[in-house]
């Protein structure tokens with residue numbers, strides 16, 4: 001591949017527009033290549049967006065883990081109350097507790113999935 005604006009061979013490709021770049025046209029933006037004085041801002045914005053995407057997965061995983069722990073504790077509480085007072089109100093508390101526990105495992109799995117994407 002040749003440079004988009006010069007006849008010499010390209011040494012890299014712009015991350016934003018995909019054009020071939022020679023030594024005179026290339027500029028490095030945080031380990032990425034960009035067209036000099038044309039795509040620098042675009043590539044910087046693109047990199048920032050990608051970085052934010054990475055932490056978004058971690059944040060989502062963290063929120064899912066918190067929900068999973070809360071659901072798990074509620075599930076244990078309701079299941080415990082349900083077993084102890086089965087004759088009175090256990091018929092409501094027990095299925096509710098088991099439902100919470102089920103949701104908790106779902107959230108744990110989701111958190112694990114999000115975390116493994118990094």
Ligand SMILES: [Zn+2]
Nearest residue numbers: 014017035039
């Ligand atoms: Zn470019």
Ligand SMILES: [Zn+2]
Nearest residue numbers: 003006022025
């Ligand atoms: Zn060039």
